[in-house]
Amino acid sequence: MTHHVIVGGGPAATNAVETLRDLEPDAQITLVCDEPAHSRMALPYWLADQIPREQTFTGDASYFERLGVDAKIGVRARGLDTGAKSLALDDGSTLGYDRLLIATGSSALGLPVPGADLDAVQPLWSLADTESALATVSGKSDPRVVLVGAGFIGFIVLNAMHKRGWNLTVVERESHVLPRMLDARAAAIVEDWLDRRGVTVHTGTSVAAFEGGNGAGTQVQLESGESLAADLVIVATGVKPNLEWLEGAGLETGAGILVDDHMRTSADGVYAAGDVAQGPVLGGNEREIHAIQPTAIDHGRVAAANMAGGDVAYPGSLSMNVLDVCGLQCASYGRWDDAAAERVTIDNPREHVFRDYAFTGDAITGAMFLGRARDLGMLTDVGMVKGLMQTATALGPWKDYLARNPFDVRRPFVATKVAAKLAGTTLLGRPSRGRGYHHQGLGEFGPTIGPAHVPFMSTRPS
Numbered sequence: 001m002t003h004h005v006i007v008g009g010g011p012a013a014t015n016a017v018e019t020l021r022d023l024e025p026d027a028q029i030t031l032v033c034d035e036p037a038h039s040r041m042a043l044p045y046w047l048a049d050q051i052p053r054e055q056t057f058t059g060d061a062s063y064f065e066r067l068g069v070d071a072k073i074g075v076r077a078r079g080l081d082t083g084a085k086s087l088a089l090d091d092g093s094t095l096g097y098d099r100l101l102i103a104t105g106s107s108a109l110g111l112p113v114p115g116a117d118l119d120a121v122q123p124l125w126s127l128a129d130t131e132s133a134l135a136t137v138s139g140k141s142d143p144r145v146v147l148v149g150a151g152f153i154g155f156i157v158l159n160a161m162h163k164r165g166w167n168l169t170v171v172e173r174e175s176h177v178l179p180r181m182l183d184a185r186a187a188a189i190v191e192d193w194l195d196r197r198g199v200t201v202h203t204g205t206s207v208a209a210f211e212g213g214n215g216a217g218t219q220v221q222l223e224s225g226e227s228l229a230a231d232l233v234i235v236a237t238g239v240k241p242n243l244e245w246l247e248g249a250g251l252e253t254g255a256g257i258l259v260d261d262h263m264r265t266s267a268d269g270v271y272a273a274g275d276v277a278q279g280p281v282l283g284g285n286e287r288e289i290h291a292i293q294p295t296a297i298d299h300g301r302v303a304a305a306n307m308a309g310g311d312v313a314y315p316g317s318l319s320m321n322v323l324d325v326c327g328l329q330c331a332s333y334g335r336w337d338d339a340a341a342e343r344v345t346i347d348n349p350r351e352h353v354f355r356d357y358a359f360t361g362d363a364i365t366g367a368m369f370l371g372r373a374r375d376l377g378m379l380t381d382v383g384m385v386k387g388l389m390q391t392a393t394a395l396g397p398w399k400d401y402l403a404r405n406p407f408d409v410r411r412p413f414v415a416t417k418v419a420a421k422l423a424g425t426t427l428l429g430r431p432s433r434g435r436g437y438h439h440q441g442l443g444e445f446g447p448t449i450g451p452a453h454v455p456f457m458s459t460r461p462s
């Protein structure tokens with residue numbers, strides 16, 4: 001009987017487990033993870049007080065039992081011997097495998113400045129981080145929070161804190177916010193939006209030091225000379241793949257573990273998936289880390305199908321970031337910053353509307369969007385442009401049409417039959433299924449729909 005071992009408990013790991021069990025009902029499966037299985041993406045909803053901690057979980061003991069998985073939760077893998085096909089665990093035991101999936105994700109980078117070890121200075125990356133942020137502001141009616149780093153994850157956390165009504169200040173080293181998602185024109189619209197909502201933004205300066213006692217509040221000293229008072233500081237200046245435990249294992253790595261289109265690493269029987277894996281990119285020859293949940297899910301499913309003896313090639317991930325910035329919807333896809341691309345841009349700062357399509361030949365290869373949540377046309381266009389890019393659709397004469405009518409994506413989308421192409425596309429060659437885990441066994445749209453579901457449910461009758 002094949003023994004599959006999975007290290008990790010995030011979306012790459014849980015999707016791999018479900019796929020493996022589906023394809024190999026009799027295989028032995030062991031999962032090792034130092035945290036409970038959960039979705040980091042759900043942490044901001046807990047921070048915003050929209051769900052309790054437990055609703056960030058994506059698997060519990062009975063779920064793993066039902067799937068026949070030996071789940072070693074709270075245990076870390078600390079070494080890998082690919083010759084002996086064995087893992088060393090931090091409880092002192094070793095674990096042999098026939099096939100191994102490394103899905104250890106990434107961790108938040110710290111800030112190498114004096115005072116970064118103060119209790120009130122922390123990342124917001126894990127269950128423990130969320131718990132400690134909530135404890136730090138507990139009992140304060142209007143906590144002052146400084147967010148250091150205005151990137152995708154930082155702004156997801158900012159949005160959650162804005163829902164709480166906390167007093168927010170952002171510090172970004174680059175000259176504008178969301179520098180890896182938006183160009184300067186689009187970012188200026190976001191900064192104006194935040195200013196009107198009472199969020200102070202400092203760009204083009206970084207933190208020199210954190211000072212102060214934990215009880216008395218913290219001072220954030222900026223290189224510009226300014227000083228900001230804070231009850232809590234969230235550092236969101238980047239992440240690094242969790243590779244340290246693999247030192248000496250001999251796996252080929254770049255920024256992450258290098259994998260081919262079957263999610264195979266350079267070692268026999270060893271696969272990698274999710275934030276830790278540097279894999280194929282849709283429509284390109286390079287390999288990149290796309291540290292987002294959809295990529296982790298696809299990686300986990302493809303890796304598992306191949307671990308189970310299949311021959312599934314992954315077409316590659318699309319870089320995509322979709323974000324709610326305190327009510328302003330913001331999306332960017334693909335090579336939005338490609339200087340060689342032909343561009344069509346709508347820039348309307350007064351209405352907080354921005355659109356930019358980047359064309360290579362007659363295909364869209366990058367896009368940026370800003371608009372209000374109530375603008376349903378914008379929200380559906382975001383989805384349709386993603387479909388056009390995922391299917392690498394040649395627009396032909398519809399390119400000129402879109403250039404003249406940038407707000408009418410629907411006609412080119414329908415005329416080029418993208419929906420039919422998407423409907424016929426499956427990752428593993430069969431229809432996808434819903435996940436097998438629901439908190440406390442409740443159905444997806446059961447009677448306990450809480451406020452966190454409202455944004456997804458707003459078109460359904462209550």
Ligand SMILES: Cc1cc2nc3c(=O)[nH]c(=O)nc-3n(C[C@H](O)[C@H](O)[C@H](O)COP(=O)(O)OP(=O)(O)OC[C@H]3O[C@@H](n4cnc5c(N)ncnc54)[C@H](O)[C@@H]3O)c2cc1C
Nearest residue numbers: 008010011012034040076077104105274275291292293296
């Ligand atoms: C606050 C926040 C909000 C986010 N929001 C979004 C969003 O809106 N959209 C989106 O697409 N993405 C979002 N992301 C990113 C997304 O969560 C990640 O891309 C995703 O979690 C990656 O999944 P993974 O399975 O690769 O790794 P992870 O989810 O990081 O899971 C890896 C697990 O392995 C464990 N582990 C690590 N090393 C070891 C070891 N040696 N032994 C045992 N266990 C180990 C880790 O502790 C962790 O529990 C967000 C992330 C955060 C932090």
